[in-house]
Amino acid sequence: MTEPEDREGVDDTQVRRGLACLREDVDALPLSDPGLVRSRGEGRRRLARAAWLAGGAAAAVTVVAVALSATGQSPPDRGIGPATPPPSASTRPSPAPTPSAPATSSPAPSPSPPGPSADDEQMPRVGTQPLLPSSLFVAASQWSSAGLSGGAATAAAIGDWEGQASVAPCDPDTAQDGGAGAGRFGIVSVADADAQRFFGQQRVRLLESAAAAEAEARRLQGAFAAGCTFPNGTVTSTPGKPGSYRLEMTFKDGSAELVLFVGVTTQRTPGAVSTVVVTALADQEAGFAEVERLLALAAQK
Amino acid sequence: MGTAEVDFDAFYRQTVHRVVHLVYATTGDLGLAQDCAQEAYARAWQRWSTVSDCDDPLAWVRTVARRLAISAWRRRAVLERAHRRHGVSPPVAAPNEDRMAVVAALGALSAPVREAVALHYIADLSIAQIAHETDTPAGTVKARLHRGRAALAQALREEESRHD
DSSP states (O other): OOHHHHHHHHHHHHHHHHHHHHHEEEEEOOOOOOOHHHHHHHHHHHHHHHHHHHHHHHHHHHHHHHHHSSSBBSSSOOTTTTOOOGGGGSSOOOOOOOSSSSSSSSSOOOOOEEEEEEEEOOOEEEEEOOOGGGGGSSOGGOOOOOOHHHTEEEEEEEOOOSOOOOOTTTTOOOOBBTTTOEEEEEEEEETTSSSSSSEEEEEEEOOOOOHHHHHHHHHHHHHHHHHHEEEEEEEEEEOOSTTTTEEEEEETTTOEEEEEEEEEEOOSTTTEEEEEEOOOOOOHHHHHHHHHHHHHHHHTT | OOOOHHHHHHHHHHHHHHHHHHHHHHHHOOHHHHHHHHHHHHHHTTTTHHTTTEEEESHHHHHHHHHHHHHHHHHHHHHHHHHHHTTTOOOOOOOOGGGHHHHHHHHOOHHHHHHHHHHHHOOOOOHHHHHHHTOHHHHHHHHHHHHHHHHHHHHHHHHHHHOO
């Protein structure tokens, strides 16, 4: 009679042999030229940039990845597959502001100006499991405004997501879902009702304490205030009110510049810190007005 | 050609077959595996400055390729359901006859079990590494591997005996 351990060994050999034969199929495939693969990557980059400029859909997310560390948005259920592995050592690096960078305007702001009250809304979102509750995010319907959506309704949207926490260029939160040090974060993306035009994203990171959230907010602000470079260009930052920045991406290859507005605030929930990104506006006054309005709503959460 | 291009090209040449092999075993579809692998490498190049700084760029590519394959698979399942509703048979790519037994045996496993088997036997990941990469407890991975190995071996043995 075969012992269980022997049986496992026999099975092991059988499985290895079976799977190895698939490798023969693979080895018989012609290897695409890496130059073509790089061209495909460049094509994605150009497409994303064009879609962004056209106010187009999910590419608004992808283009951010051009800048540095990728970004994300996607289906509410992450069940499509396993967690992305960690770029371990590179997760959550410290920001490296340049000496000439503008100073951080102030420590983590907690705006609580008079204004509309934040609503709660159940929304599709992505992030680490278990997903952060929708109640930590600004209701997608409250992104709607004359300035941002022309008064049209807005809704949470879904798309492809590769597991990254990053939501903007120069974003130092490069954690990867499933990676060591990913912590807890979630992202909601907002578009029009047909998901044809994306307006922006909100990332909420939940830390262990209010003090940790304050520190994280300062870290994020420092990085966004400093701006950064990426292989194909530079991101220049212009500060608005404390915690909000206009980021202008210029490209070495002559592509048209891109502008987005980003804001960081701690939230009423202890340990929660929000990063709000508005991608659909280029005008400085309108962009700052919208990101600051959304930050005020996020701070109530 | 710059250093980044040289590094990327070397990385691609050294690893692409392993990624295609992994996705092939996970999906049973060689064409899909090839396309998902290429797309994953294209995305890696898109953000190469970040990916190349990772401890394990191959893990990044592998996971993106698997995610793409699973998404494509889901889209295909929806399409097939639509075809069935309209009484149309979807086009099915015929696998290489020699490999049909292995592909069929893999196809009989549940997706998580098949994934654990592929990651262990093709990507050479340990139980701990699979647990980390799939965000699954190590005990669950161990059980999946045990089940998958036994079921796959049994199916392959039966297939062999039919041909003897």
